[in-house]
Amino acid sequence: MHPFHFGSSKEDVLQAIPERKIKKLVAGKKLLAVLRIGELIHVFDAQCPHRGADLTQANINRAGEIICPLHHYRFDMTTGDVRSGYCPPLAVYRSELKDNGLHIYLP
Numbered sequence: 001m002h003p004f005h006f007g008s009s010k011e012d013v014l015q016a017i018p019e020r021k022i023k024k025l026v027a028g029k030k031l032l033a034v035l036r037i038g039e040l041i042h043v044f045d046a047q048c049p050h051r052g053a054d055l056t057q058a059n060i061n062r063a064g065e066i067i068c069p070l071h072h073y074r075f076d077m078t079t080g081d082v083r084s085g086y087c088p089p090l091a092v093y094r095s096e097l098k099d100n101g102l103h104i105y106l107p
């Protein structure tokens, strides 16, 4: 598996992804949403698994949940599990912040 690569250094990535703001990232044909909390990075599908709303417009809460802007379903930002609502889980992707940038492992 070839990781998708973003940024050229750790500092680059930290600067390009403002903390607690969700950034949209195009990785090939995939639209991803990237959320940074400190140096912890969460990568997930930019489309809500319920009806496809844009999750880069989502809110996040202190419980580590992503709240969809459309029907307010809530997803665990680490596992993608549905915490509130009825739909499949949100696809989340493993990533690593390295000295040469962010590596995102897509299936």
Ligand code: FES
Residues within 6 Å of the ligand: 048, 049, 050, 051, 052, 053, 068, 069, 070, 071, 072, 073, 085
């Ligand atoms: S589209 Fe996200 S909760 Fe309905």
